Each structure stands twice: as C-alpha cells, then as structure tokens.
Amino acid sequence: MTEEGHNLLQQINTPDDLRKFSEKDLAQICGELREFIIDAVSCNPAHFGASLGVVELTVALHYVFNTPYDKLVWDVGHQAYGHKILTGRKNDFHSNRKYGGLSGFPNTFESKYDAFGVGHSSTSISAALGMAIAAEKNKEKNKQVVAIIGDGSMTAGLAFEGIINLSKSKSNMLVVLNDNRMAIDPNVGGLSDYLLDISTSQTYNKVRSEVLRGLEKLKITGPNSRGKIVAINNSIKALLTKQSNMFEGLNIRYFGPVDGHDINHLVKVLNDLKNIPGPKVLHCLTKKGKGFKLAEENQTAWHAPGARFNKLTGENLDSISKKPRPPRFQDVFGHTIVELAEKNDKILGITPAMPSGCSLNIMMEKMPDRAFDVGIAEQHAVTFSAGLAIDGMLPFCNIYSSFMQRAYDQVIHDVALQNLNVVFCLDRGGLVGADGATHHGVYDLAFFRPIPNMIISSPRNEEELRNLMYTAQLPDKGPFVIRYPRGLGCAVNWKTPLKELKIGKGQKLKEGSDLAFITIGPIANKALQACHKLDEQGISTALYDLRFIKPLDTEMLFEIFNKFNKIITVEDGTVVGGMGSAITEFMAENGFVAHIKKLGVPDKFIEHGTQTELQRDCGFDKQGMIEAAKSMFL
Numbered sequence: 001m002t003e004e005g006h007n008l009l010q011q012i013n014t015p016d017d018l019r020k021f022s023e024k025d026l027a028q029i030c031g032e033l034r035e036f037i038i039d040a041v042s043c044n045p046a047h048f049g050a051s052l053g054v055v056e057l058t059v060a061l062h063y064v065f066n067t068p069y070d071k072l073v074w075d076v077g078h079q080a081y082g083h084k085i086l087t088g089r090k091n092d093f094h095s096n097r098k099y100g101g102l103s104g105f106p107n108t109f110e111s112k113y114d115a116f117g118v119g120h121s122s123t124s125i126s127a128a129l130g131m132a133i134a135a136e137k138n139k140e141k142n143k144q145v146v147a148i149i150g151d152g153s154m155t156a157g158l159a160f161e162g163i164i165n166l167s168k169s170k171s172n173m174l175v176v177l178n179d180n181r182m183a184i185d186p187n188v189g190g191l192s193d194y195l196l197d198i199s200t201s202q203t204y205n206k207v208r209s210e211v212l213r214g215l216e217k218l219k220i221t222g223p224n225s226r227g228k229i230v231a232i233n234n235s236i237k238a239l240l241t242k243q244s245n246m247f248e249g250l251n252i253r254y255f256g257p258v259d260g261h262d263i264n265h266l267v268k269v270l271n272d273l274k275n276i277p278g279p280k281v282l283h284c285l286t287k288k289g290k291g292f293k294l295a296e297e298n299q300t301a302w303h304a305p306g307a308r309f310n311k312l313t314g315e316n317l318d319s320i321s322k323k324p325r326p327p328r329f330q331d332v333f334g335h336t337i338v339e340l341a342e343k344n345d346k347i348l349g350i351t352p353a354m355p356s357g358c359s360l361n362i363m364m365e366k367m368p369d370r371a372f373d374v375g376i377a378e379q380h381a382v383t384f385s386a387g388l389a390i391d392g393m394l395p396f397c398n399i400y401s402s403f404m405q406r407a408y409d410q411v412i413h414d415v416a417l418q419n420l421n422v423v424f425c426l427d428r429g430g431l432v433g434a435d436g437a438t439h440h441g442v443y444d445l446a447f448f449r450p451i452p453n454m455i456i457s458s459p460r461n462e463e464e465l466r467n468l469m470y471t472a473q474l475p476d477k478g479p480f481v482i483r484y485p486r487g488l489g490c491a492v493n494w495k496t497p498l499k500e501l502k503i504g505k506g507q508k509l510k511e512g513s514d515l516a517f518i519t520i521g522p523i524a525n526k527a528l529q530a531c532h533k534l535d536e537q538g539i540s541t542a543l544y545d546l547r548f549i550k551p552l553d554t555e556m557l558f559e560i561f562n563k564f565n566k567i568i569t570v571e572d573g574t575v576v577g578g579m580g581s582a583i584t585e586f587m588a589e590n591g592f593v594a595h596i597k598k599l600g601v602p603d604k605f606i607e608h609g610t611q612t613e614l615q616r617d618c619g620f621d622k623q624g625m626i627e628a629a630k631s632m633f634l
C-alpha cells in the first residue's frame with residue numbers, strides 16, 4: 001500500500017497494466033505480490049518458498065519483456081505463482097491446485113502467458129532454445145525468449161544437454177539462473193560449489209589481492225594511479241572470468257552475479273541484456289522463502305508446507321488429531337531401509353534430490369556414508385545404482401514414480417539387461433493429488449511390465465511394504481520394483497517383524513461366489529469395503545490381491561477364472577497396459593471367456609484435486625467399484 005493507501009497490485013490484471021507503472025513503484029508492487037502469495041498459500045496449501053524467492057525477478061521480467069509475445073519459460077514451475085497472479089489469474093488464485101481450479105504449474109491450456117507446460121525439472125533451456133529457433137524460422141522480429149531455471153534444476157543432465165546445444169547457437173536467448181543454493185533439500189554436488197565460487201569470486205579475489213600487493217610494491221603513484229589500478233583490476237577480472245567461467249568457456253556470455261531481490265537493478269540489467277544478441281546467462285542470487293522469516297530459516301519444510309498456517313506465527317492450522325495415525329508409506333520405507341541396512345552391509349540408499357520427500361533423509365542422518373542424494377538426476381541415479389550392483393552392492397534406488405519416467409532406458413539397458421540386483425522403490429505410485437497431471441505416478445506398472453527380468457510388486461499396506469523390502473534384499477533377486485502411493489498407510493502398529501514373501505504369490509482376501517475383484521496395492525482396502533457393501537446388497541463378492549504383477553500368480557488366476565465369469569480389476573494406475581491388461585492377456589492366452597471390467601485411470605490425462613476426488617472421477621473409488629459390480633448384473 002502507498003501512504004495514501006493505494007494498493008497497486010489491485011490495479012494489475014495483466015503485464016500491460018504492470019508496464020504502465022513507473023520504476024519507482026515496482027518495489028511496492030513486489031511487496032504486495034509477496035503478501036498476496038503469503039495470504040493465498042496460508043489458506044490453501046501449496047508450494048511456497050520458491051515463489052517468494054522470485055517475486056522481484058517475476059516483476060522485473062514481465063516489466064522489461066513484452067510478454068506474452070516474448071516468452072518466459074519457467075523451469076519446474078513451482079515458483080511461478082507471482083507470474084500467474086500478474087497474468088490474469090489473480091482472482092482465481094484461491095483455486096490453485098484444487099479440483100477444477102488453477103494448475104499449480106504453468107500450463108499452456110490455462111494461459112497464453114504460460115509458454116510451456118512444466119512440472120518436471122530441467123526442461124526450460126531445451127524448450128526455450130526450440131522456441132528461439134522457431135522464432136527465427138517464423139521470422140518473428142525481436143522476439144526474446146527467456147528460460148528461468150533454478151540451481152537445483154541445473155544439476156540435471158537435460159539442462160546441460162540444453163546448455164551445450166545453446167552454446168553452438170546464435171539464438172537470441174537468455175537463461176536466468178536463479179541461484180538460491182537450494183533444491184527442495186540443500187542443493188548438492190560440485191555445480192553448487194562452483195556457482196558459489198563464481199558468486200563470491202574466490203579465485204578472482206585471491207589473485208586480485210596478490211596482484212594488488214604486487215602493485216603496492218611497484219609503488220604506482222601519481223594523479224592517475226587509481227585509474228591505472230582499476231584498469232589492471234578489470235583486465236584481471238576479464239581474464240579470470242573468461243578462463244574460469246563455465247558458461248563463457250562454452251561461448252555463452254555470462255553476466256552477474258546480481259542481487260535477485262534488487263528490483264530496480266534487475267530492471268536495468270534485463271533492459272541492457274535485451275540489446276545484447278546471442279545466448280547469454282544472467283546469474284541471480286536469491287533467497288528461497290524471501291520475506292517470510294520461517295520459510296527463510298527452514299527452507300525445506302517451507303518448500304511446500306502441506307497445511308494451512310497462521311501467516312503471522314507460522315502455526316499449522318489444520319487440526320492435528322491427538323489420535324495415533326498410521327505412518328506415511330515414505331516413512332515406513334525410510335525406517336525400514338535403516339533396519340535392513342543395519343543387518344546387511346551391502347545395502348545403500350539412493351535418491352535423486354528427494355531425501356525429505358521419500359524419507360531417505362532418515363538413513364542419510366543415521367548412515368551418512370551409505371545414503372546418497374545425487375541431485376535432480378534420475379537417469380544417473382539408476383545407472384549409478386547399476387554400477388554399485390555390478391560390483392556387489394545392493395542399492396535401494398528410491399524414485400518418485402513419475403520422475404522415473406526419465407530413466408526408462410537406464411532401467412532397461414543398464415539394470416534389467418544385466419539382471420542386476422537393484423531394488424527400485426517407486427514412491428508416489430498412483431494418483432498423487434494436487435500436483436496433478438505432471439506428477440501422477442500412473443504409468444509405472446504399464447511401462448515396467450514388458451521388461452524382462454523384472455519383479456514388479458505393490459504392497460497393500462505398511463507391513464507388506466516392509467516384507468517386500470526384506471524379500472528384495474535377499475540374494476540374487478534381480479531388478480525388483482516396489483511401488484507404493486503418496487500419503488498414509490492404514491496400520492498404526494506398522495513395525496511388524498520382517499518376513500520373506502513368496503515372489504509372484506498373491507492373496508485371497510475374501511471369499512465370494514458371484515463376482516471377483518482383483519486388485520494390486522492399497523486400493524485393495526477400498527475394494528474390501530466395496531465387497532462388504534455388495535454382500536449386504538445381495539451380490540456375493542470375492543477379493544483377490546495380486547501383490548505382484550510380474551510374475552503373475554497364475555495358480556490364483558486359474559482358480560479365479562475357473563470359478564467366476566464376472567471379474568473386476570482395480571488399480572491405481574492406467575488401465576492401458578497395467579494390471580488389468582495383464583489379466584486380460586492371461587485370460588486370452590488360456591482360453592477363458594469372462595465378463596471383465598478394468599477399473600483404474602482411463603486413457604486420458606488426469607488433472608489435479610484430492611486423491612479421493614480424482615479416484616472418484618476415474619471411477620475406482622469404493623462407490624465406483626460398487627456401481628461397476630452392480631452394472632454387471634443388469
């Protein structure tokens with residue numbers, strides 16, 4: 001607010017409105033935008049720290065560039081709330097990530113200002129380069145394309161593939177490197193150290209002070225002595241930057257580092273860069289969570305707080321029941337890997353940049369030399385695991401199901417083909433909820449099923465997750481997938497004694513005579529409720545849980561198909577090629593004829609909402625199962 005009480009953000013619906021303000025108003029607009037984001041996320045849980053960190057960058061970019069003609073390509077997109085608010089979505093922002101509401105990420109179907117659809121990291125440089133070259137081919141005059149990528153996202157191979165391609169191009173493209181030294185957890189690896197080094201110019205400062213000491217000895221004096229020293233200083237800097245700057249070395253002009261929170265300086269620099277042709281990088285230093293003290297202090301926890309909070313105190317406002325709750329599947333993984341690793345010294349844990357997301361941080365704390373955060377590098381995580389396995393280690397490589405899509409070739413070529421003992425723990429299998437289409441882990445069962453040598457399993461509850469992990473680390477199992485969902489399990493007392501499970505063996509959970517349900521994973525628990533309801537309504541239902549979709553429990557399937565001619569398969573995953581497809585293949589191969597319905601995620605992309613809303617939408621919640629069963633008796 002101005003002293004007169006004017007709210008400037010209120011007057012901005014599009015970047016054109018923003019551009020009408022004078023530069024001296026921009027600091028106030030940034031303050032109001034930051035408050036708006038804090039207000040919105042405090043009532044509607046979402047990503048938080050990343051958007052606060054790029055408020056000034058967002059305002060400066062829309063102020064200087066002619067969006068949407070000029071293109072802003074946000075990497076990942078979890079930091080793009082300010083961009084959404086300035087580009088026509090301020091009044092709808094309360095619906096962010098809700099069912100039917102705005103997407104949590106830039107989405108080309110949502111706005112012409114969203115130049116590229118994102119959610120997975122490190123795509124911005126490649127996509128922006130494509131756009132810059134397309135602009136040349138389309139003879140679009142003076143079009144500017146900007147990729148905005150974080151230091152964490154820069155650790156991925158894909159970002160470097162883009163940079164290397166960019167270095168050979170003459171395209172008029174700017175990469176804004178938003179360096180806050182964080183991914184979700186602290187950023188890892190040599191690149192992070194390198195960026196710190198060029199930010200603080202350690203090498204430059206060391207050489208500079210040595211040279212200055214030398215100059216003092218030479219006693220440069222006289223009226224122009226200061227000018228001479230500055231000139232020498234500048235040439236040293238130019239020489240050192242050219243020699244030691246990775247981007248300059250690749251023929252991409254490097255500018256910075258600049259203070260990413262100094263709005264007026266950013267505007268000036270971006271205006272200057274607009275007139276410099278060819279590929280260039282602007283290195284901005286920012287603070288994740290800027291302007292919200294708690295988020296600045298605990299950046300991992302406030303990456304996406306996951307609950308409503310009091311915006312003054314940070315207190316969690318979502319009532320936490322005093323009753324003991326079941327654990328999250330990820331925590332069962334985190335504790336169990338430590339338990340197993342204490343007995344089996346070959347076990348190592350690997351995560352590509354999700355230690356707190358998958359709870360490998362528990363192992364990293366207890367056994368720091370046996371757990372690896374390799375950065376946002378899913379492909380590397382898999383091939384690194386293959387290397388460990390071929391020389392006798394037993395890696396548990398934990399990757400979110402949807403991020404595993406990146407590493408498909410590595411699973412086939414580096415692990416399965418050599419039949420290596422790698423345990424893949426696929427967290428976030430199934431519909432994940434508010435992150436939406438980019439993050440649902442619904443293709444894994446279908447894409448792993450055709451790969452030879454793989455064992456593919458999904459536990460029904462925490463106890464089974466533990467037992468599958470135990471089984472997977474027994475000798476010579478080969479590549480072993482254990483897939484489980486986002487969220488809570490169902491048993492409060494989950495720390496059960498570990499026992500071996502028979503590979504390829506399912507379980508009959510309930511007898512019945514009219515119809516059989518076949519399930520995989522925790523959806524079995526909802527199917528059980530549906531069965532009881534159907535029994536009450538006069539349809540006697542049986543329930544079989546497969547536990548493994550590779551190898552299939554053929555003995556159990558023969559029993560089912562010999563007994564039932566009405567069958568419903570239920571999976572929290574795509575029905576195209578998933579478990580249901582495996583069952584229909586079995587049926588066809590063995591000459592069975594039955595009325596079969598496949599429930600799960602249909603052949604379309606599913607947007608965001610709660611997991612419950614989305615399962616209902618797809619027709620595989622309890623009610624959907626009941627309706628599907630009844631329809632088979634009409």
Ligand SMILES: Cc1ncc(C[n+]2csc(CCOP(=O)(O)OP(=O)(O)O)c2C)c(N)n1
Nearest residue numbers: 050119120121150151152153182183184353
């Ligand atoms: C391929 C892929 N792997 C992992 C993630 C999960 N993820 C989302 S944001 C993020 C950290 C990104 O760090 P950075 O780019 O520096 O952005 P910051 O949050 O620091 O602003 C990670 C690991 C993802 N979205 N995509």
Ligand SMILES: CC(=O)[C@@H](O)[C@H](O)COP(=O)(O)O
Nearest residue numbers: 076078119304357428435486
């Ligand atoms: C943007 C991104 O990819 C992550 O922040 C993701 O949203 C984390 O998901 P979880 O909340 O399931 O850990």
Ligand SMILES: [Mg+2]
Nearest residue numbers: 150151152182
């Ligand atoms: Mg970062």
